[in-house]
Structures are given as structure tokens and as C-alpha cells.
Amino acid sequence: MDDTATPGWQGDIWLADDHCLLRSTLGRTDSHVHYAHQVLVGLGADVEVRLGERICSGPQVFIASRQPHAILSHGVPCLTVFAEPLAFDLADLALACKQAGNSAEQLAECLMHWPRRPLDPRLRKALERIRALDEQALPAQELASTAALSLSQLERLFSGSLKLSVRRLVLWQRLRMALQQALGGASLTEAALAAGFADSAHFTRSVRQQFGLSPGAALRRLRLRTFG
Known part of the structure; x- marks a missing residue:
């Protein structure tokens, strides 16, 4: 397009x-x-x-x-x-x-x-850890330990409750972080790196897959508003 x-x-x-x-x-x-x-x-x-x-x-x-x-x-x-x-x-x-x-x-x-x-308490703990993402990688084993689960139990919990893999939910959170950074004035490269993407190209590909357009087209005319 x-x-x-x-x-x-x-x-x-x-x-x-x-x-x-x-x-x-x-x-x-x-x-x-x-x-x-x-x-x-x-x-x-x-x-x-x-x-x-x-x-x-x-x-x-x-x-x-x-x-x-x-x-x-x-x-x-x-x-x-x-x-x-x-x-x-x-x-x-x-x-x-x-x-x-x-x-x-x-x-x-x-x-x-x-x-x-309502969420399973173990899923809630895993979700809290995902919400606290930074630019560093989040190994699935670390996430499982946070929720006091084995890796296989964590994957079953995610797929059963959310119909989504751990990796996909982590990607969704990284997209949200990068979009917020970009809306706040960061360049696409700065936003991508701050959210843990390898580079701006990786971020752009992910936005296209998830939203059907480039981040520049999606963000350049939007104003970030606060609640309340």
C-alpha cells in the first residue's frame, strides 16, 4: 500500500x-x-x-x-x-x-x-512481568519462574486462557511501548530500541503485520492524550 x-x-x-x-x-x-x-x-x-x-x-x-x-x-x-x-x-x-x-x-x-x-493468579503474575518490560530480552523461562510455573505449564496457561503464545503477547507489549515512545516524540529508531526491537526495520515490519500500515503513516498525525 x-x-x-x-x-x-x-x-x-x-x-x-x-x-x-x-x-x-x-x-x-x-x-x-x-x-x-x-x-x-x-x-x-x-x-x-x-x-x-x-x-x-x-x-x-x-x-x-x-x-x-x-x-x-x-x-x-x-x-x-x-x-x-x-x-x-x-x-x-x-x-x-x-x-x-x-x-x-x-x-x-x-x-x-x-x-x-478475572485472571488466573499465575497468569496475572506473568502479565505483570510483561507489563514491566524494558529494552532487555525476556526469556520465557524467566517469565515462567515469575509465575512459579514450568515452561510447559506457562505455555499451556497462555494458549488455554488467551489462545496466544507467550512470545506473541510479549511482542504486543513491545509494540505498545514503542508506539507510546514515538507518540511522545522519539524517533522511530529511538522508539524501537527503547522497546526492545532489534532496529527500526524490525519495528516497522511488526507494525505492518499487526496494523496493516507503516508506523509513520499511523503516528504522524495523532496526538497523545492523557486520561482524566
């Missing part, structure tokens, strides 16, 4: 540990798959998305975790929610969007205080 010809992704973004919210115009993306559930709420216009092989269009589109999809709308004002399945069900997100109406501020407040899904 030619990102220079892709309008959209201009607006505000709120980042939290387990979700993020955008109030922006949409831009087209290539087909991609990511861990988070995603909700698109058109502001005064329908949004159009390709889900697998079918086209979905309407005032709201719900995209389940790991569902291949591509955004077809461009220049449409929209609220976009990315939320981790370990914390939210899609039904939670639908209800939160209904309660907030079309207000990004109310939706941000609602999601911050929404009751999270």
Missing part, C-alpha cells in the same frame, strides 16, 4: 495498559491480524471493513481478536477501540460504546473503570 496516498489517522489517541482509543479520521489499511479486539464507531457516517472475504459496512463494526481484516474507509471520522481479550470481551466493548455515545472522553473514562475479566 502507498501510505503517502492514504488519508486519515489524524486526531487523538489515548493509551492504557490493556486498551487504546482513537478519535480520528480513518485511513485504509492492508489486510492484517492483531491480538486485540477492535471496535470502529463511525461519527456521522458508516465505516467499511473487509473481514476475511466479506465486506462489512455500518455505523459500528466489531472485529474479534485474531480476525484478518482491512479497513476500506478513508477520511471517515471514527472512534476506534483496541482492547486486549485478557481484559475485555467484545460484549463489554459494545456496552461501553453504547453507554458513552459518541464521546471519546466519556468512552475513555468508561473503559478505564470497566471491570476487567
Whole structure:
């Protein structure tokens, strides 16, 4: 995709540990798959998305975790929610969007205080360690020790509870860290290295795989907002 010809992704973004919210115009993306559930709420216009092989269009589109999809709308004002399945069900997100109406501020407040899904205490410990990532590698064995599990038990816990490998969740957290660094003013190279990517090319490839566009196209017109 030619990102220079892709309008959209201009607006505000709120980042939290387990979700993020955008109030922006949409831009087209290539087909991609990511861990988070995603909700698109058109502001005064329908949004159009390709889900697998079918086209979905309407005032709201719900995209389940790991569902291949591509955004077809461009220049449409929209609220976009990315939320981790370990914390939210899609039904939670639908209800939160209904309660907030079309207000990004109310939706941000609602999601911050929404009751999270209960987690196995061992999974919660592993997740806390992943949230504390820095630029250093996090060996799976270290993560298993943190949760007082064997490596095989850790992998079974992740695949059974989250339908996701340990490596994939660590990658998702590193992406979140790098995006936050870049939105805060760091260069893509600085953001990539601070989040533990080998280089900016590795970061760019990961963003394309997860979001269907380059980090430059996704970030250059978004303003980082704070909660409250």
C-alpha cells in the first residue's frame, strides 16, 4: 500500500495498559491480524471493513481478536477501540460504546473503570512481568519462574486462557511501548530500541503485520492524550 496516498489517522489517541482509543479520521489499511479486539464507531457516517472475504459496512463494526481484516474507509471520522481479550470481551466493548455515545472522553473514562475479566493468579503474575518490560530480552523461562510455573505449564496457561503464545503477547507489549515512545516524540529508531526491537526495520515490519500500515503513516498525525 502507498501510505503517502492514504488519508486519515489524524486526531487523538489515548493509551492504557490493556486498551487504546482513537478519535480520528480513518485511513485504509492492508489486510492484517492483531491480538486485540477492535471496535470502529463511525461519527456521522458508516465505516467499511473487509473481514476475511466479506465486506462489512455500518455505523459500528466489531472485529474479534485474531480476525484478518482491512479497513476500506478513508477520511471517515471514527472512534476506534483496541482492547486486549485478557481484559475485555467484545460484549463489554459494545456496552461501553453504547453507554458513552459518541464521546471519546466519556468512552475513555468508561473503559478505564470497566471491570476487567478475572485472571488466573499465575497468569496475572506473568502479565505483570510483561507489563514491566524494558529494552532487555525476556526469556520465557524467566517469565515462567515469575509465575512459579514450568515452561510447559506457562505455555499451556497462555494458549488455554488467551489462545496466544507467550512470545506473541510479549511482542504486543513491545509494540505498545514503542508506539507510546514515538507518540511522545522519539524517533522511530529511538522508539524501537527503547522497546526492545532489534532496529527500526524490525519495528516497522511488526507494525505492518499487526496494523496493516507503516508506523509513520499511523503516528504522524495523532496526538497523545492523557486520561482524566
